[in-house]
Amino acid sequence: MQLTKHTDFAFRILIYLASTDEKLIRIQQLADGFDISKSHVMKIVNKLVHQGWITSVRGKNGGICLGKAPQDVRLNDVVEFMEQTLEPVNCQEPVCVLTSACKLKGVLLKAQDEYLAHLAQFTLADLVDKKMIDVVRFIE
């Protein structure tokens, strides 16, 4: 039930952007800083731009920055948007013969609702404090 790398990296990038003093960050900076391939960073950033959480500025001195205030990015929304699936189990691979009578998925979905409801109480702003700002400054 671990979050996928996709969601994990989205959080790393968003936390970084919410903590930096720099106006625009280059994809290469993120790739180097997090030791993630540039193409992987691009893929995640594109999704976050599409959602409006990141703004991209083109050109020689371009880069990316947060597209919303950190307090407007709810943690449950990031998980729901970035996870490849919110199906708690995959009953189709291999097709489970018990599916037609199974109550497990319903119970797991309710448990997942509790998980997401907890995250809905927090925003990106709750993850950024002086300590995090200092860490990001140190990396830069």
Place this chain on the structure above:
Amino acid sequence: MQLTKHTDFAFRILIYLASTDEKLIRIQQLADGFDISKSHVMKIVNKLVHQGWITSVRGKNGGICLGKAPQDVRLNDVVEFMEQTLEPVNCQEPVCVLTSACKLKGVLLKAQDEYLAHLAQFTLADLVDKKMIDVVRFIE
């Protein structure tokens, strides 16, 4: 955040054993019924035997059956025991440079607690009803 196949298959096997009329079920029956390789079923059954949730009877007419009453097998315990990790994110691969100041993992762990607390309200017995018993009879 989907459960691993390992946990999923453990649930399939436990629900089956809790619903069948037969006294002992052979590994081959489970492998055939669920279209999972025999070695994979064996691996999962061995873990469940180790935990006391399944009892194994050796010999020509041997097989496996539930080792505990269905109402004594809590769903959260199955998830906690079968999942490879309960780390909500893997901050070590690649090592995240933000880790020393990061509050995300703490928030995710609390959300996971909510998830598991919901599951703790249910046991294997809650997943077995007449409909499930009929489905298992039909497979057999």
